[in-house]
Amino acid sequence: MAVNRIDPWGSVLVEDYERIIEQFGLEHFDQKIFPDPNRLMRRGIVFAGRDLQRIATCIEEKKPYYVLTGFMPTNDHLHFGNKMVVEMVRYFQDHGAHTYILVADLEASAVRKVSLEEARKRALSFHIPAYIALGLDPAKTTFYFQSQNRDVVQLAFTFAQKITLAEFKAIYGKADPSRIMSALTQSGDILYPQLKERMPGIIPVGVDQDPHIRLTRDIVRRTKETKFFLPSAIMCKYTPSLQGDLKMSKSKPESCIELPEDDAIVKKKIMRAISGGRSTLEEHRRLGGEPEKCMVFELLKQHLIESDDELQKIYDEYKSGRMTAGEIKQLAARKMTAFMEKMREDMKKAASLKLNFISFKT
Amino acid sequence: MAVNRIDPWGSVLVEDYERIIEQFGLEHFDQKIFPDPNRLMRRGIVFAGRDLQRIATCIEEKKPYYVLTGFMPTNDHLHFGNKMVVEMVRYFQDHGAHTYILVADLEASAVRKVSLEEARKRALSFHIPAYIALGLDPAKTTFYFQSQNRDVVQLAFTFAQKITLAEFKAIYGKADPSRIMSALTQSGDILYPQLKERMPGIIPVGVDQDPHIRLTRDIVRRTKETKFFLPSAIMCKYTPSLQGDLKMSKSKPESCIELPEDDAIVKKKIMRAISGGRSTLEEHRRLGGEPEKCMVFELLKQHLIESDDELQKIYDEYKSGRMTAGEIKQLAARKMTAFMEKMREDMKKAASLKLNFISFKT
Numbered sequence: 001m002a003v004n005r006i007d008p009w010g011s012v013l014v015e016d017y018e019r020i021i022e023q024f025g026l027e028h029f030d031q032k033i034f035p036d037p038n039r040l041m042r043r044g045i046v047f048a049g050r051d052l053q054r055i056a057t058c059i060e061e062k063k064p065y066y067v068l069t070g071f072m073p074t075n076d077h078l079h080f081g082n083k084m085v086v087e088m089v090r091y092f093q094d095h096g097a098h099t100y101i102l103v104a105d106l107e108a109s110a111v112r113k114v115s116l117e118e119a120r121k122r123a124l125s126f127h128i129p130a131y132i133a134l135g136l137d138p139a140k141t142t143f144y145f146q147s148q149n150r151d152v153v154q155l156a157f158t159f160a161q162k163i164t165l166a167e168f169k170a171i172y173g174k175a176d177p178s179r180i181m182s183a184l185t186q187s188g189d190i191l192y193p194q195l196k197e198r199m200p201g202i203i204p205v206g207v208d209q210d211p212h213i214r215l216t217r218d219i220v221r222r223t224k225e226t227k228f229f230l231p232s233a234i235m236c237k238y239t240p241s242l243q244g245d246l247k248m249s250k251s252k253p254e255s256c257i258e259l260p261e262d263d264a265i266v267k268k269k270i271m272r273a274i275s276g277g278r279s280t281l282e283e284h285r286r287l288g289g290e291p292e293k294c295m296v297f298e299l300l301k302q303h304l305i306e307s308d309d310e311l312q313k314i315y316d317e318y319k320s321g322r323m324t325a326g327e328i329k330q331l332a333a334r335k336m337t338a339f340m341e342k343m344r345e346d347m348k349k350a351a352s353l354k355l356n357f358i359s360f361k362t
Numbered sequence: 363m364a365v366n367r368i369d370p371w372g373s374v375l376v377e378d379y380e381r382i383i384e385q386f387g388l389e390h391f392d393q394k395i396f397p398d399p400n401r402l403m404r405r406g407i408v409f410a411g412r413d414l415q416r417i418a419t420c421i422e423e424k425k426p427y428y429v430l431t432g433f434m435p436t437n438d439h440l441h442f443g444n445k446m447v448v449e450m451v452r453y454f455q456d457h458g459a460h461t462y463i464l465v466a467d468l469e470a471s472a473v474r475k476v477s478l479e480e481a482r483k484r485a486l487s488f489h490i491p492a493y494i495a496l497g498l499d500p501a502k503t504t505f506y507f508q509s510q511n512r513d514v515v516q517l518a519f520t521f522a523q524k525i526t527l528a529e530f531k532a533i534y535g536k537a538d539p540s541r542i543m544s545a546l547t548q549s550g551d552i553l554y555p556q557l558k559e560r561m562p563g564i565i566p567v568g569v570d571q572d573p574h575i576r577l578t579r580d581i582v583r584r585t586k587e588t589k590f591f592l593p594s595a596i597m598c599k600y601t602p603s604l605q606g607d608l609k610m611s612k613s614k615p616e617s618c619i620e621l622p623e624d625d626a627i628v629k630k631k632i633m634r635a636i637s638g639g640r641s642t643l644e645e646h647r648r649l650g651g652e653p654e655k656c657m658v659f660e661l662l663k664q665h666l667i668e669s670d671d672e673l674q675k676i677y678d679e680y681k682s683g684r685m686t687a688g689e690i691k692q693l694a695a696r697k698m699t700a701f702m703e704k705m706r707e708d709m710k711k712a713a714s715l716k717l718n719f720i721s722f723k724t
Binding site for chain 1: 519547
């Protein structure tokens with residue numbers, strides 16, 4: 001049968017993302033905007049952004065800009081959203097960005113009842129090594145603990161003056177004291193590098209983090225006393241659930257692979273995933289598989305296969321019916337366990353590296 | 363004429379305070395609860411409180427407790443509300459309390475656009491010397507800057523989990539992001555000393571600060587992970603405006619004496635104040651003055667005359683009509699300018715004292 005080469009990276013979930021772009025006034029992402037697009041950019045997993053041209057210009061003209069992300073050091077697993085963020089950070093890091101990673105220990109202590117000491121320990125022993133294993137270059141990265149960064153807290157206080165409760169509700173859907181403090185502190189984090197050097201910055205986020213970007217941009221527009229650049233953002237799609245929903249969810253463990261995760265468990269989860277295979281082998285050979293509906297192909301595409309040629313070959317084999325659902329699952333399980341093994345090894349190596357933490361004066 | 367000796371400290375404004383006590387469920391203050399009541403306690407200017415017995419017991423049994431207050435280092439004037447708070451702090455300081463004074467520099471920077479550096483300078487050059495001139499014992503006082511105190515910020519984050527927006531609105535009448543961050547940080551300040559040593563504490567406040575006490579008490583009731591004592595509070599009436607309104611207001615400068623204030627200006631303001639004098643001298647001699655309606659007598663009673671006997675004598679003279687409105691104003695102006703002169707001198711001396719600031723580790 002003829003193989004459809006138009007949009008080989010398409011997915012049944014495309015519609016949702018088009019709606020998101022329209023609803024929140026995002027820019028469509030076009031990989032031509034940046035040099036040497038990475039896998040996520042090339043494959044349409046990066047799908048939207050805000051003020052991307054400002055960052056493209058910095059890259060082109062070799063002007064200073066920053067990329068920033070953070071994590072909450074609570075449990076000892078990451079998810080594919082974290083992995084994508086790290087890969088995006090790495091992309092900009094490789095293209096001249098000053099890189100900031102913040103440890104959201106204040107939020108961890110408030111929301112998840114993890115003490116600052118415990119949060120610090122977990123960040124150093126798990127999250128940061130995992131981020132490095134996922135691709136972060138520690139030599140080019142500046143880290144800080146939110147709880148130590150008075151400038152961030154001061155920014156949060158100042159920003160609280162710039163936004164009404166009604167505006168907050170319009171952005172977040174709801175408003176409660178905890179959400180408000182947390183969001184304003186995140187705005188402080190997002191703009192903090194600009195206190196050190198006035199420069200544009202880009203924040204790689206998942207779709208559900210876009211409200212923080214909108215809030216921060218609204219705040220910047222109203223902050224006359226300090227001239228901040230509007231933060232740029234770049235957004236990845238979710239890694240869909242193994243059952244075909246928009247995103248993996250911890251509340252359904254069978255839908256979700258954690259990073260790292262046990263080989264036996266990860267194999268079992270992949271074997272039980274929704275594939276684009278037909279009801280019978282005969283039918284599969286005759287009609288071909290449906291990679292667009294296959295959550296296992298989605299994993300290969302988003303995370304497990306770097307080479308576009310290799311991925312195209314699998315797509316063709318599967319689409320033509322020569323490769324069965326069982327075979328693509330076996331392939332994905334092999335790739336995934338190899339990935340996990342390498343991640344665990346790299347984390348061990350990363351644990352002893354020297355890191356650049358900002359030290360704050362009293 | 364007969365002099366009314368029942369409630370010589372009464373004022374036309376009593377009704378308002380009875381309503382406040384009822385509305386907010388305060389305890390009536392009875393000076394018998396504490397040993398050696400100070401002037402403000404003896405004269406009914408301290409009128410209400412919360413959980414006062416807990417503090418009375420600490421004093422009686424010589425158990426540890428703390429008194430805490432703070433100020434925002436913005437402009438270079440204080441008001442009579444600050445003076446009363448300092449006098450209340452001094453009372454507890456003299457009766458065994460650990461004393462904490464916080465410099466609300468974070469709020470000053472957010473709300474009043476005073477940089478942290480500027481706020482620090484003003485606190486050290488004006489506000490703290492003024493507090494010492496008004497009676498604070500610096501040798502027994504621990505100071506801290508809000509912006510340096512991570513524990514307070516962490517408490518604020520944690521407390522944000524304990525309160526809904528609706529509850530916040532019920533306490534404060536309205537809720538906006540700025541008010542919420544500021545109030546939660548104040549709750550952090552109020553309870554901070556209990557992180558260092560678990561002990562009861564009392565916060566001297568003006569009536570308008572009671573919402574912070576209520577919020578903090580609600581939060582304590584919901585905070586299981588750290589066992590805080592419910593903070594006690596003690597409340598002074600306002601110093602009424604020179605025109606007879608409930609309180610002095612900066613927006614009406616003629617109603618309001620600042621600390622310190624220029625001799626010539628203060629004299630003029632007192633001369634123009636509402637007195638309890640009659641329309642004509644003849645009438646005044648015949649009917650007697652009305653000290654209960656006299657804002658000048660109120661100043662003498664609240665602030666300028668320490669001796670109860672001396673105040674009683676003035677009351678009698680005025681009530682009987684022997685002392686005229688002009689004379690009581692002259693007397694008050696003399697006392698006030700003497701007070702201001704001493705305050706300015708004491709501030710100069712205080713400016714060079716060594717202070718106990720908490721130093722925070724990074």
